[in-house]
Amino acid sequence: MDADYKLYGWQISLFTGKVRAYLNYKGLNYVQKPMSLFDIKRFEKKHNFAAMPVIETKQGQTLTDTSLIIEELERRHPKHSLSLDCPLQQTVSNLLEVWFDEIGHVIALHTRWNFPENYPSFRKEGGDSLLPYAPRFIKNLVVDKVAAARMRAAMVRMGAVGEQIPLLERWINQLLDLLEAHFSAHDYLLGGQPSVADYSLIGLCYAHLYLDRWPRRELIDPRPNLKAYIERVHSGQKQVNPPLSQGQIPNTLLPLLNMFQSEFVPLLESMQQSVQGYIAKEGKQAGDTIPRLLEEITFPMLDGHYKRLVFTYTFWMLQRSQKQFRTLDAIAQQHINEWFMAHKLTPILEISSGPAVTHNGLTVKLAG
Template sequence: MRQNYTLYGWHLSYFTGKAICYLRYKQVEHTLKPVNLFTLTRTIKKKTGAAVMPVLKTASGEWIQDTSEIIDYIESLHHENPVTPNTPVQEFASMLLEAWGDEWWVPIAMHTRWSYPENFALFEHDAGKALLPWAPRFLQRKVAQRPANMLRSMLPYVGIVPEQHSTMNEWTEHMLDALDRHFQTFPFLLGNKPSLGDFGLVGTMYGHLARDPWPKRELIAPRTHLAAWIERMKNPAMFAGEMLIPNDGIPDTLGPVFHSIFNEFIPMVVQVGDMATQYAKENGLNKRLPRRLGDVCTTMGGKPFKRGALPYMIWMIQRALDCYTHMADSDKHDVRVWLRTHKAEHLLNMNLPRVERRALTVAVTALPKQHMENLA
C-alpha cells in the first residue's frame, strides 16, 4: 500500500528528526512541511489536543501525534522493512532503547543547545523562518523568541541547573565515547541495519547534538564513528536489506548503554510510577495527569541527578512491558535470561500503574494491584 503523507515539523526538533529518519527508512512517500505559527497553534492543537510537533497527516485526513504512534501506524500498513526485530530479546531490547532515547536524553539535548549561546542564532533563524515564512527578518526573529523563551523556562524542570552541568557533561562524554566504540564495530545498534532503538536515539542527535554548532563541533565531530552513524541514519533506506546480529544477539559493546537503562532510567521510571499512582489515588482514575508531577532523583554516571517527574515515560516503558506480556513462554524465557545477565530481571515486575496517552501526558486507567483496595 502506498500513500502520501505529510509530516509537519522542523529539522531542529528532537522528535521530528526521529520521524524523518524513520519515514526515509520505510521509503513511504511523504512531504516534510515546516510548521508555521497558524498550523502549530490552531490546526495541530485542534486536531491533536496540543501545539506540538511532529504530527503526521495521512491521505485520509487523520492527524497522528507522537512518534511511537506514527511508527506503529506506518508499520501496520507498510510491512516491508520492519523496524521491530522479529526475535524476542532484540525486540524487547529495541523497545527499551527507543524509550531511553526518547525520554532519558531530553535533558542532554536541551542542555547542549540552551547552555551555549552560540547555538541561539541557528534556532532563531530556523524557528523564525518556519513560523512566519513570508515575514520580514526582524519579525521572524521576534516571533522565534516565544518558543525560545518557553523552552528556556523548561530547563530546570528537566534538571538543567548550573549545579548539575558538570554531571551532565561528564555523562555525555562517557556515553558518546561508548557509542563511538560501538559504531566502530557495528553500523547500527543491533547490527547492519537500523531497528527501533536507532530511531529513538537519533532524535537527540539529528536536530540537536549533530546540528547545533557547539555540540556538533565539540561532541560529535571528534567521534568519527558516531558521526558516521548519524549520517547513515539520515539516509538509512540503503541498509534496509541488511541483517541484524544473528541468533537474537545483543552486542557486548552496548553494555554501557544498558547499564544506563537499567541503573539510571528504570529507577527513575519506578519513582515516577509511584507518584502517578499516588496522584490517581487522590484524584481518581482516567484524569489527565500534569505533565510534571514534581521532582524525582535518580543517578547520572554514578552521581545524583534531580529532574522533573514526567509521567509520559511510564507509557513508553509500558509499551515494552506489553511487548513482553504478549510473547510466547519460550520467548519470555529468553528475555528473562538476557535481563539476568544485567541483573535486571526485576524490570519485568515493576509496580507501575496502567496509563493511557493523552496528548503530551497520560491518564492512569488502573492502579497497581496492591493499591486497588485503597481506591475510593
C-alpha cells in the same frame, strides 16, 4: 497533494528528526512542510494538544506521536520492517526506545540552550517556519519571547542548570563514548538491521547534537563512528551487513544496558513513587489526566545524583513495551528474563512503570 504523506515539523526538532529518518529508511513518498503557527493552531484544535511532528496522509488523516506514527506506518508499509525476528533483541530495542526518548529531552535541552552559539539557526528556522510572511523583527520577537523562552524554562525543569552541569556533561560524554565504541563495530544498535531504538536515538542525535553548532563541534565531530551512524540513519541509507544471529546482543551494547539499569531503573522507581503520591493526594480517578511534569526527584547518575522533574509520559512508553512483551509465549518470556537476570538487568515486567495509563497527547490519563 501528490505525495502520500506530508511531514509537518522543523529540521531542528528532535521528534521530527525521528520520523524523517524513518520515512527516509522506508523510502516512503513524503514532502516536508515547516510547521507554522497556523498549522500548530489547526492541529491543536483537532487533537487537543500541540506537538511536533504531525503526519498528514493524502486522505487528510493526521497522525501524531512518533511512536504511534511509526507503529501505524509499519502496519501500512511492511517492506523493510523495523521488527526484529528475535524477541530478545526486540525487547532490548523497545526498552532503548523508551530510554533514549526520555534522556533525549535532558541532553537536547542542555546542549542547545546552554550554548548561545546555537541560537541564530534556531531563531532563523523557528521564525521562518512559524510566521513565514512576517518581517524579520516580528519573527525574532515571537521566537525569543515564546519558543525560546519555553525551551529555556524546560531546560531548568529538566535540571540542566548550575552545579548539575559538570555531572551532566560527564554523563553525556560517557554515553556518547559508549555509542562511539558500539558504532565502530555495528551499523545499528541491534546489529545489521535498524529497529525502533535507532529512531529514538537519531531524533536526539540529528536535530540537536549534529545540527547545533556547539554539540556538533564538541561532541559529534570528535566521534567519527557516531557521526557516520547519524548520517547513515538520518539519510535512510541501508546497510548490507547481515542481522545478528537469534539471541545475540552485541557486547558493546552491554555497558549501555548497564547505564540503563543503574540510572534509568532507579529513576523510574522514583517517578513511580512520586506519581502514586500525587494520585493519592489529589484523589485522581480512572480517566483523569495526570500532568506532564510532577515534583522534583533525585536519581543516580555516574558517581553522583541528578535532580529533575518527573516526566509522566514515560510510563505510557514503558507500559507499551511491557504490553508487547506480554504477547510473547511463556517460553520466550522466560528466556528473555533469564538473559536479563544473567546480565544483572531487571526483567522488563519488574521495572517500575507507574499506574496503568493511556496516551493523552503529550501527557497521560489514568487507565480504567
